[in-house]
Amino acid sequence: MTPDVRSRDAVSVNFDQVVKFWGEGAVISYLAELEAQSIHILREAVAQAENPVMLYSIGKDSTVMLHLARKAFFPAPLPFPLLHVDTTWKFKEMIAFRDKVADEADIRLIVHTNPECVSQSINPFDHGSSLHTDMWKTQGLKQALDAGEFDLAFGGARRDEEKSRAKERVFSFRTMKHVWDPKNQRPELWNLYNARHARGESIRVFPLSNWTELDVWQYIMIEDIPVVPLYFARQRPVIERHGMTIMVDDERLKLLPGEVIEEKMVRFRTLGCYPLTGAVESEATDLAAIIEEMFVSRSSERQGRLIDHDQAGSMEKKKSEGYF
Amino acid sequence: MKRLSTVKEESSSPFIKSQQEKVLLRIVVCGSVDDGKSTMIGRLLFDSKQIFDDQLEALERDSVRHGTQGESIDFALLTDGLIAEREQGITIDVAYRFFATEKRTFIVADVPGHEQYTRNMVTGASTADLAVIIIDARKGVLTQTRRHSLLVDLLGIKRVVVAINKIDLVNYQHDVFESITSEYLKYASDLHFDEIHFVPICALTGENLIFPSANMDWYRGPSLIEIAENIPTQSNDQDLPFRMSVQAVNRPNSDFRGYMGLVSSGKIAIGDAIQILPSERESRVKGFSDFDGPRTSAVAGESVCLLLEDEVDVSRGDLLSSVSNSASLTDQFEAHLVWFGESPMIPHRSYVLKIGSREVSAQINRLKYRLDVDSNKHLEATSLQMNDIGIVNISTTSVIAFDAYDVNRDNGAFILIDRATNLTVGAGMIRHGLRRYENVRWQSLAIGREQRASLTDQKSFVLWLTGLSGSGKSTIANQIEQIFHQNGLLTYVLDGDNIRQGLNADLGFSESDRAENIRRTAEVSKLFVDAGVITLVSFISPFADERKLARDIVGTGDFFEVFVDAPLDVVEARDVKGLYAKARAGLIPNFTGIDSPYEVPTHPDLRVDTSGASIEECVKMVLRSLHDKGLIESRMYK
Incomplete structure (x- = not known):
């Protein structure tokens, strides 16, 4: 018998009558196992931290991570605040979604914008994606972590996203200067996580390390978790620039000669600063369609991120400098 | 009610149902350098369509630049992610990869074959249900193959696939496959695997990875993935006791x-x-x-x-x-220990041991032998270097609950953490307890520290003076004790030289004996403090680890560390006891400052410099900061 791994293309997905629940007994499915492992990681991190915080980027991964945290500490409220490093260049719909989340009773949200960026009007058009990302996100994040004296920060990164992420530990040590040294990582065995650190040093914890993009979407669907509407296809005003489809989210995006705004049916697989985030043409207007689309997709989610493609090994460099 | 955890009810969607029934299997892939591990994993991802077009484009670009396959795609570059790895063409850290078939989802740990990175191999194997060991058909069973197999066995993996790779380079010869198989089986007879599968593969072309090969009529067995789809998962054992x-x-x-x-x-x-x-x-x-x-x-x-x-x-x-099948309790056990630390394992040094969510202080009492992973033989040893594996006796300061590792993996595994650097320096697997813990509880006595203190009207604490020999520790301790005594306080000085003539007369000056010297002294100080006595400890105590241990034993609120500082040339010039001259002449081995290091305290409660200030000034400084910390009254230094 030939095992047919390729046949996932051929799987016909019928979500019309999804039955969402599962009795007790029997086998633990892989999604349940991923959930249980993530909850274990969240609890282990909080138990070992003095002052934890959760990096909240508003995207689907942060959303799942927040949902898992609520499960982990139920019925107690979340034992840490959320931190959003705002670049002022996020999609408007992201900020609206964030503010709605912040209104929920159990949420304490800290929003940080790098004041140097504000005073120097750092933007992706004049300063390039590299400098923009470094100043707003990497430096902004370090400022916020220092200001809050946080010794442990949760991040929603997954190992399947990018090659250097594939090698990062679940509990990842950072020096006083927030530096990651990929060659000097602590061995991480079994379920035993070492979060010990000296004053001023910190630990970044990635509860979704072992999740894939597909796992995240399936989980969102099964658990019925609200996400930013930008993930769903809709007619949106876009332009083509540098081979990417960029949404015109506000008037700060100035058209270059030859560029025209078109209404297109697009969605986003990943969310960030709108001028740096590429849309994909899609008809997927609901979760079932998104998941179905993933089975036939031929490009990775990070393709829509300009910052990954700047230079070879670019993500590893950013991370060792303190980027999440 | 919804619950993600278990699968029973029929779902009407075949897709969702198949997702719900999918079980996770963790695989560790190991082999020697150039055996083709990364290529195999890259190929698995490619053939199971986990590689997206943009990643493939990047891969094609990278293949020309860094690849080893000419103009063809170098699949190894898919997993060799770190910049240094691409430059050196080797895998230096564990990479985790994910793919799924219709039956299962897989997490694959791609671990390096380089000897110096054994710790990563152990890391990848610690959570695996299945090990894939790759052998180059041209080279057969190598030292590294034996090393990896032994580690896989040690980490308790019961099911193994031996993938005999590059079979195309030996013209798909059946007898090559057979001879490697029998050589491996002979070696593995000493190990504890339940199942060993042998598959001839070609990672580069993907033959027998997912799809069967047309070039090997003589092999009728399953492909590597078919085996992985049907192997029982090892983790989450529901048949074991709760x-x-x-x-x-x-x-x-x-x-x-x-x-x-x-x-x-x-x-x-x-x-x-x-x-x-x-x-x-x-x-x-x-x-x-x-x-x-x-x-x-x-x-x-x-x-x-x-x-x-x-x-x-x-x-x-x-x-x-x-209750019916309870875990064992002990404070002494025998274990396999894999050493990761850059500095060697030191018997009697205190490490933090983490088992489950419990953290206790532990020390290695005895290194019984070192395991030679190439020959599986036991060798005499006094210490473990990085990547060494030993059988050790460990004792913990408080009792732990455990099961033997080969019975219950999660409840028999532990890590050791260095107190000073916080690094994970060792990983261990408990073999058995050395004595049944009888719940010797701390006897609570009617008269406690508070009652004793109320008689003397003083607060007891430990004043710990550390510094080079001749820096002035004993002189300062002596003067402070006189002042306390004149003020009617009960005191005692534990002096390094004096303690070594009695309580610690059995100890020498090796790192391990120095560690034990400090541990005993700290325990004695703790008793004195409990008795209500101000205890002045004047010890060189050169290692940060041991000073930290002393602080932990005494309790940080009762512990005041003074670094009595003076440059080596100054103390050597003083040489009150003539020891430096002897050490320089080679008459005293392991002398601190000469041929044994002094680790300068980074955060002492107080530093006094006896080369820049007089003893009287230093004494005043100590008294003033003791007062600032609320330990003594101001009249002491006025």
């Missing part, structure tokens, strides 16, 4: 106490009797608190918040265990 390590207590208000943890083995349901270890108290499960609604039971692999019927004392680090 175990759950308590991660934290959930206490949103005074009426609610839930115990949070991951059920590591067995099952648990409302009404079940449980035992709390190490206290050995018992209770019953009253219920579960669950975000997803009421639940009545849980199985291995699930994270829960559990409520008990009785108000018993349970805290982080305790183990909840079935």
Whole structure:
């Protein structure tokens, strides 16, 4: 018998009558196992931290991570605040979604914008994606972590996203200067996580390390978790620039000669600063369609991120400098 | 009610149903340098369509630049992610990769074959259900093959696939496959595998990875993936007795106490009797608190918040265990220890041991032997270097609850953490306890420290003076004791030289003996403090680890560390006891400052410089800061 791994293309997905629940007994499915492992990681991190915080980027991964945290500490409220490093260049719909989340009773949200960026009007058009990302996100994040004296920060990164992420530990040590040294990582065995650190040093914890993009979407669907509407296809005003489809989210995006705004049916697989985030043409207007689309997709989610493609090994460099 | 955890009810969507039934299998892939591990994994991802077009484009670009396959795609570059790896063409760290077939989802740990990175190999193997060991058909069973197989065995993996790669380069010859198979089986007869599968593969072309090969009529067995799809998962064993390590207590208000943890083995349901270890108290499960609604039971692999019927004392680090088949208690055990630290393992040094969610102080009492992973022989050893494996006896300062590693993996595994650097320096697997812990509880006495203190009207504490020989520690201690004595305080000085003539007369000056010297002294100081006596300790105490240990033993609130500083040339010029001259002449080995290091305290409570200030000034400084910390009254230094 030939095992047919390729046949996932051929799987016909019928979500019309999804039955969402599962009795007790029997086998633990892989999604349940991923959930249980993530909850274990969240609890282990909080138990070992003095002052934890959760990096909240508003995207689907942060959303799942927040949902898992609520499960982990139920019925107690979340034992840490959320931190959003705002670049002022996020999609408007992201900020609206964030503010709605912040209104929920159990949420304490800290929003940080790098004041140097504000005073120097750092933007992706004049300063390039590299400098923009470094100043707003990497430096902004370090400022916020220092200001809050946080010794442990949760991040929603997954190992399947990018090659250097594939090698990062679940509990990842950072020096006083927030530096990651990929060659000097602590061995991480079994379920035993070492979060010990000296004053001023910190630990970044990635509860979704072992999740894939597909796992995240399936989980969102099964658990019925609200996400930013930008993930769903809709007619949106876009332009083509540098081979990417960029949404015109506000008037700060100035058209270059030859560029025209078109209404297109697009969605986003990943969310960030709108001028740096590429849309994909899609008809997927609901979760079932998104998941179905993933089975036939031929490009990775990070393709829509300009910052990954700047230079070879670019993500590893950013991370060792303190980027999440 | 919805619950993600278990699969039973029929779902009407075949897709969702198939996803719900999918089980996770963890695989570790290991082999020697150039055997083709990364290529194999890259190929698996490619053939299972986990590689997207943009990644493929990047891969094609990279293949031309860094690749070893000419103009063809170098699949190894898919997993060799770090810049240094691409430059050197080797895999230096564990990479985790994910793919799925119709039957299962897989997490693959790609671990390096380089000897100096054995720690990563052990890391990748620690959670695996299945090990794939790659052998180059042209080279056969190598030292590295034996090393990796032994580690896989040591880490308790019971099922192994031996993938004989590059079979195309030996013209698909059956007898090559057969001779490697029999050589490996001969070697593996000393190991403890339940199943060994042999598959001839060509990672580059993907033959027998997922699809069968047309070039090997003589092989009728399953492909590598077929084997992986059908192997039982090893983790989350529900047939073992119930175990759950308590991660934290959930206490949103005074009426609610839930115990949070991951059920590591067995099952648990409302009404079940449980035992709390190490206290050995018992209770019953009253219920579960669950975000997803009421639940009545849980199985291995699930994270829960559990409520008990009785108000018993349970805290982080305790183990909840079935009553009928309870975990063992001990404070001394024998274990396999894999050493990761850059500095060697030192017997008697105090490390932090983490087992489950419990952290205790531990020391290695005895290194019985070192295991030679190439020959599987036992060798005499006095210390373990990085990547060495030893059989050791370990003792802990408080009792732990455990199972033997080969019976219950999660409850027999531990890591050792260095106190000063916080690095994970070792990983261990418990073989058996060395004595049954009899619950020797601390005798609580009617008269305690407070009662004693009320008689003397003084606060007891430890003044720990560290510094080079001749720096002035004893002189300062001596003067301070006189001042205290004149003020009617009860004091005692523990002097390094004096203690070594009595209590510690059996100890020498090796790192391990120095560690024990400090441990005993700290324990004695703790007793003195409990007795109400101000204790002045004048010890060189050169290692940061041991000073930290002393602080931990005494308790940080009762511990005041003074770094008596003076440059080496100054103390050597003083040479009050003539020791430096002797050490320089080679008459005293391991002399601190000469041929043994002094680790300068980075955060002492106080530093005094006896080369820049007089002894009287230094004494005043010490007294003033003791007063600032609320330990003595101001009249002492006025």
